[in-house]
Amino acid sequence: MENFSFYRPTRIIFGRGSEEKVGKEVKKYGKKxxxxxxxxxxxxxxxxxxxxxxxxxxxxxxxELGGVKPNPxxxxxxxxxxxxxxxxxxxxxxxxGGSAIDSAKAIAAGAKYDGDVxxxxxxxxxxxxxxLPLGVVLTIPAAGSEVSPDSVITDEDGWYKRPAxxxxxxxxxxxxxxxxxxxxxxxxxxxxxxxxxAHVYERYFTQVKNVELTDRLAEATMKTVINNTRLVxxxxxxxxxxxxxxxxxxxxxxxxxxxxxxxxWASHMIEHELSGIYDIPHGEGLAVVxxxxxxxxxxxxxxxxAQFAQRVWDVDTGLDDLEGTALEGISRVETxxxxxxxxxxxxxxxxxxxxxxxxxAKCVEDGAIGQFRKLEKDDIIEIYRLAK
Ligand code: NZQ
Ligand code: ZN
Numbered sequence: 001m002e003n004f005s006f007y008r009p010t011r012i013i014f015g016r017g018s019e020e021k022v023g024k025e026v027k028k029y030g031k032k033x034x035x036x037x038x039x040x041x042x043x044x045x046x047x048x049x050x051x052x053x054x055x056x057x058x059x060x061x062x063x064e065l066g067g068v069k070p071n072p073x074x075x076x077x078x079x080x081x082x083x084x085x086x087x088x089x090x091x092x093x094x095x096x097g098g099s100a101i102d103s104a105k106a107i108a109a110g111a112k113y114d115g116d117v118x119x120x121x122x123x124x125x126x127x128x129x130x131x132l133p134l135g136v137v138l139t140i141p142a143a144g145s146e147v148s149p150d151s152v153i154t155d156e157d158g159w160y161k162r163p164a165x166x167x168x169x170x171x172x173x174x175x176x177x178x179x180x181x182x183x184x185x186x187x188x189x190x191x192x193x194x195x196x197x198a199h200v201y202e203r204y205f206t207q208v209k210n211v212e213l214t215d216r217l218a219e220a221t222m223k224t225v226i227n228n229t230r231l232v233x234x235x236x237x238x239x240x241x242x243x244x245x246x247x248x249x250x251x252x253x254x255x256x257x258x259x260x261x262x263x264x265w266a267s268h269m270i271e272h273e274l275s276g277i278y279d280i281p282h283g284e285g286l287a288v289v290x291x292x293x294x295x296x297x298x299x300x301x302x303x304x305x306a307q308f309a310q311r312v313w314d315v316d317t318g319l320d321d322l323e324g325t326a327l328e329g330i331s332r333v334e335t336x337x338x339x340x341x342x343x344x345x346x347x348x349x350x351x352x353x354x355x356x357x358x359x360x361a362k363c364v365e366d367g368a369i370g371q372f373r374k375l376e377k378d379d380i381i382e383i384y385r386l387a388k
Contacts, residue, residue, distance in 0.1 A: 001208070001210050001260035002261060002262065003260075004258075004259045004260050006256070007167075008147060008170065008255060008256070009170060009172075010173060010174050010254075011025075011172065011173040012174055012176060013025070013173060013174070013176070014177075014243075014247065015176075015177060015243075016177060016179055016239075019050055019054070019175050020050065020054055022054045022093070022135075022137055022175055023056075023057050023058040023060065024054075025172075025173045026060055026091060026093055028172075030060065030089075030091025031060060031061065031090060032061040032062075032088060032089055032090055032091075033061070033062055033063070033089060033093050034063050034065060034083060034091075034093070034104075034107070035051070035055075035093050035095065036064075036065050036092055036094045036095075036096075036100055036103060036104045036107065037064075037095045037100050038066065038069070038070075038096040038097065038100045039066075039068070041139065042095050042139065044183075045180070045183050047139065051137060055093070063087050063089060065080050065083055068096065068099050068103045070279075070281060070282075071099065071276065072103040072106075072153055073103075073153070073155075074155045074157075077106040077107055077117060080106075081110035081111050084107060084110075084111040085111060089111070092104045093134070093137070094134060094135070094137070095136075095137040095139065096137075096138075098140070098142055098143025098144070098145040098152075098282075099143075101145035101146060101171070102153060103151075103153070105131070105150075106121075106151050106164070107132075108131035108169065109131045109166070111131070112130045112131050112132060112168075113126070113128075118155060121155075122160065128164060128166030128168055129168070130168050131166070131169055133172050134172065135171055135172050135173045135175075136171045136175065137174075137175045138174055138175065138246070139180050139181065140184055141176075141245050141248070142191065142193075142195045143195055143249075143253070144195075144249055144252055144253020144254065145253075146176070146250060147170070147253060148165075148254065149167055150163050150165040150169070151163065151164050151165070160276060160362070161272040176247070176250065178239055178243040178245075178246045179239065179242075181245075182236060182242065184236070186233055187341065189233070190229065190341055191283035191342070192245075193229045193245065193283070194284065194286050194287040194342055195283040196248055197222060197252075197290075198267065198283075198286040198290055200221050200222050200257060203257045203258045203261065203263040204219075204222075204257075204308065205263075205264050205301075205304060205305075205308075205372045206261040206262055206263060206264070206304075206371070206372065207262075207301060208260070208261040208262055211260055211261045213260075214256075214261055215307070217256070218257045219308075219312050221248050221251055221252055221257065222312045223312060224244050225252075226312075226336060227244075229245065230340075232245060233340060262371050264372040265371070266293065266369045266370030267289050267290050267293045269363050269369050270289050270363060270380055271285040271286050271288075271289045273359035273362055274289070277355065280349055283342075284342065284349060287337045287343055288346055289383065291330055291333050291334045291337075292384075292386035292387035293383055294330045294333065296382060296383050296386055297372055297373045298326050298327070298330065300372065301372070303322055305325075305326035305329055305330070306322045306323075306325040306329070309325045310325060310329075313329045313333070315332065346387050346388050353388065357381065359380075359384065360377045360378075360381045360384065361377055363377070364380065
């Protein structure tokens with residue numbers, strides 16, 4: 001096990017009716033807030049009215065900025081930074097999913113940074129030394145941004161989708177009411193599930209040895225997500241199944257599962273090119289990229305992939321055939337994705353071969369990617385080909 005320092009200070013307020021506490025939580029940090037949200041789902045579901053009522057009851061002033069698109073855009077971030085400066089905003093409340101949260105984090109950082117916020121996402125990456133405090137009411141379990149220090153933004157100028165991160169971006173509180181996820185369609189639910197599983201894979205597939213506790217925590221998280229996805233697809237309003245998935249979404253990405261080990265993250269970078277350029281949902285891109293990555297790298301640690309197959313996918317081909325066991329595990333990942341309605345090939349989401357070179361080149365602009373196995377441009381092209 002490697003040395004580590006683990007600090008994740010977000011207060012999680014979980015369960016039925018928890019959004020009613022939002023006003024009291026916000027009051028601890030701000031008097032004049034920016035309320036940031038997406039394309040309108042919160043108005044359709046009635047959540048917006050509840051949040052406004054709770055905030056107004058604490059006499060908090062609200063300035064609004066909605067309209068965050070999935071794969072959130074830099075232009076709206078810049079607009080938000082302008083509003084925060086002009087209006088002297090002291091706190092940002094996000095109601096929504098990963099896109100709205102990431103956009104809010106970028107605004108929070110940009111409002112406290114003298115230069116252009118994009119400096120924090122590209123090139124040498126300016127350090128995020130401070131940010132406006134923010135809080136979250138989560139409406140979709142997927143990105144894990146409600147507990148992560150990261151933000152992923154797309155610059156429409158060149159369609160660069162890039163991450164930034166820093167402790168000041170960690171949410172002060174995140175309100176998680178599984179009932180708020182009842183309105184997610186089956187499709188949107190499984191796209192989220194794909195991202196949650198991917199966050200565990202990225203940490204699980206490590207070359208670091210003697211990490212039994214985190215291996216087993218990761219395996220429990222994956223099994224829980226797999227079991228409860230099947231249940232939720234039978235009944236989209238199954239509270240307990242929604243609750244398991246929602247909590248797993250945060251556990252998958254709050255870095256507890258990364259303690260003492262080094263994660264990979266190449267698949268995320270390979271995917272970000274797809275959602276950056278083709279504007280597909282991140283989870284859909286991951287469902288296509290991850291099995292291809294697994295097929296490309298499994299030989300670098302067959303026994304880890306065999307363990308994954310046996311413990312997560314109940315493969316029973318015996319320890320004498322490690323490679324067969326490993327390959328059967330990867331095949332079961334794809335079978336599960338097909339079963340729940342996710343795509344497993346680029347062809348299914350209408351993406352052809354014409355930009356493989358360009359995307360692979362963008363992936364390695366700052367050098368080789370991945371830790372489980374270092375990937376250069378040609379490796380990445382090969383992974384896109386395996387995903388065809
Ligand atoms: O925009 P609205 O109208 O709210 O609709 C959203 C959106 O269309 C809808 N939705 C959300 N909650 C709903 C709902 N519809 C009905 N009922 C509800 N309760 O769902 C759609 C997707 O929302 P989005 O926020 O885009 O989803 P997600 O949470 O999957 O976020 C994806 C973004 O997060 C980034 C991804 O790259 C992507 O840009 N990620 C962020 C990470 C982080 N900050 O740590 C890590 C991840 O790996 C990921 O890269
Ligand atoms: Zn992700």
